[in-house]
Amino acid sequence: MRVQVRYFASVREIVGLAQETHDLPETVHTVGQARDWLRSQGGRYALALSADKPLRMACNQLMCSADTALQPGCEIAFFPPVTGG
Template sequence: MQIELRFFASVREQLGVAQERVELPDTVATVGQVRQWLRERGGVWQEALAEGRALRMAVNHAVARADTAVADGSEVAFFPPVTGG
């Protein structure tokens, strides 16, 4: 399945890319699995998407949990938590 990846704020800056279209392996079906699959690229990918790092995820503009399913054509976004005052 193909999905569109989007990276925002400090995640985008760290990775040096704002968006990317990828073909996922058949074993990747959830947002958490997408994150793990991207970490396996190593280097800055492993750091930016690290397991313990506070990171928000969204599928098709809706905040998602790690077990949220992705489908062909989905947009998956990664961004840091937003704070304000």
């Protein structure tokens, strides 16, 4: 399933990208599983999306939980709990 992934604030700084498209494996069905899969890619993803980091998540611009189901073409966003300025 192809999804758009957006990164904000410190997550964006670590990943080095504001957004990208990923073709997720067939075993990935939720936002939390997408985070886990991205983290499994290692390097900057493992650091930015670490299980130890409290991150907020959104799917199609709505705040969501890790068990929110994904649909082809959806947009997932990851960001720290406090952003803005």
